[in-house]
Amino acid sequence: MYAILKTVHSYWAYIVLIILTLATLRSLIGFFTKKTFGVSDFRAGLFGLIVSHIQLLIGLILYFVSPWFDQWSQGMGAVMKDAQTRLYLVEHPTINILALVFITLGWSLHKRVAEDSKKFFRIGTFYAIGLVLLLSRIPWSTWLG
Template identity: 55%
Template sequence: MYSIVKNLHSYWAYLVLIILILAVVNSLIKTFSDKEYEAKDFRIALFTLIVTHIQLLIGLVLYFTSPNGVQNIVNNGMGGLSSFARLLAVEHPFVGILAITFITIGYSKHKKKLTSKPKHKTIAIFYTIGLILVLTRIPWSVWLG
């Protein structure tokens, strides 16, 4: 079970990154070129929101079933964790939740805007913050290695 959830979390992360980068680039281009907000832009923002929330759910299941999550903290205490173990047990989940919070706030705020430029700008700001947070806490040595 654990290996299936771990692989799902790892491979789903590729989709999250691709869609999140697409949403950020789309909103930045349209913000700076004063393009109209279209149904396609709404779908990209919504799909990004959905994909990131699914990743969060998979990650939470992994966190509570993984030997690198809660169990590692219980067994070793915070002082007994190596820097990599701390990344997996604390930093990665916390910053991931923070990133998804920014994405969710951006999506919610953009829906309340009435014109195109503020809609694109809101998505650009909040989704970019979410993307940066995600990129800082990916365990690259495990993910690419």
């Protein structure tokens, strides 16, 4: 169970980062070039929302089955003192959940406005913030190493 989830979470991360980057760029370009918000823009944003939410769900289950979770038995102080356990058990989950809040907000807020430029702006900026947050807390050394 753990091995499968870890592998899926690890590979799905590529899909999340690629799709979110494309959806963000598409919206920002649409905003700056004053394009019409079309069906493919809607689909790109929705696709980004769905793949990132799937990653969130996989991550939430992985958290409790990962050997990292056992480190909590050492107590909060020990977990926070070590950069690795702090990243896996505290920073990566909390910052990524926050990133998902931004992405979900961007998606919900774009539906509340009728103007195309505002739709692009809301998705573009909120997804960009979410993406920066995700990138800031990826365990790069173990992922790519």
